[in-house]
Amino acid sequence: MDTVLLFFLLPVFFLLHELEEILMVCPWVKKNSTAMRRRFPKAERIIRKMEQMTTRKFVVIATEEFLIVSVCTIVSLQTENLTAWYCCLAAFGIHLIVHIVQFVVWRGYIPAIISTALCLPYCIWAIHETYLFFSLHELFLYTILGTLLGGMNLIGMHRLVGRMPR
Numbered sequence: 001m002d003t004v005l006l007f008f009l010l011p012v013f014f015l016l017h018e019l020e021e022i023l024m025v026c027p028w029v030k031k032n033s034t035a036m037r038r039r040f041p042k043a044e045r046i047i048r049k050m051e052q053m054t055t056r057k058f059v060v061i062a063t064e065e066f067l068i069v070s071v072c073t074i075v076s077l078q079t080e081n082l083t084a085w086y087c088c089l090a091a092f093g094i095h096l097i098v099h100i101v102q103f104v105v106w107r108g109y110i111p112a113i114i115s116t117a118l119c120l121p122y123c124i125w126a127i128h129e130t131y132l133f134f135s136l137h138e139l140f141l142y143t144i145l146g147t148l149l150g151g152m153n154l155i156g157m158h159r160l161v162g163r164m165p166r
Contacts, residue, residue: 006129007077010089011070013122014096017096017115024111026055031103049158058162064157065150082133087146089130093123094147 029036029050036047069088076085099116103109131139 003129004077006126007073007082007085009122010085010092010126011066011073011155013119014069014088016163017092017112017119018066020054020115021112022058022062025050025058026053028109028111029053048144048163052162052166054166057164060161061154061162065153066150068153082130082159083142086130086139087142087149089123089126089146091146091150093120093127094143095150096120096123 029047033047033051036046036050040047069092072084072088076082096116096119099112100120103113103116109120134142
């Protein structure tokens with residue numbers, strides 16, 4: 001397998017996953033918000049935020065994240081330093097695992113579970129193919145770093161699009 005292809009597949013799989021979310025999140029929330037409130041009354045604040053999300057706002061967030069993943073991939077390949085790429089890969093893998101947990105808790109379709117099933121094998125394969133580039137300590141550290149930075153970025157982007165008109 002061409003290593004460059006392995007790296008460039010990350011933005012491709014990321015985009016595939018984001019497309020499912022873009023297309024399905026808003027209609028799914030509209031259809032399921034009452035059931036979510038009934039099953040998870042303590043999540044009222046989160047459900048309200050989900051109801052305020054529009055497809056346009058979701059596209060803004062997904063585009064920004066896609067650009068970050070793409071730039072990290074290109075920079076990592078150009079500099080031959082895979083740290084930024086691995087941080088993105090690890091954060092994406094954790095994100096997919098969160099969707100699996102959501103699917104199990106919800107006990108039914110959630111937006112992104114189909115692409116999660118397609119993307120998670122890539123993440124596992126990519127980690128397997130690249131783990132020898134890093135020590136175990138670095139793998140752990142970069143997974144934590146990527147997840148924290150990705151999470152902080154996501155929170156910041158949600159705040160930013162929250163200011164956008166509906």
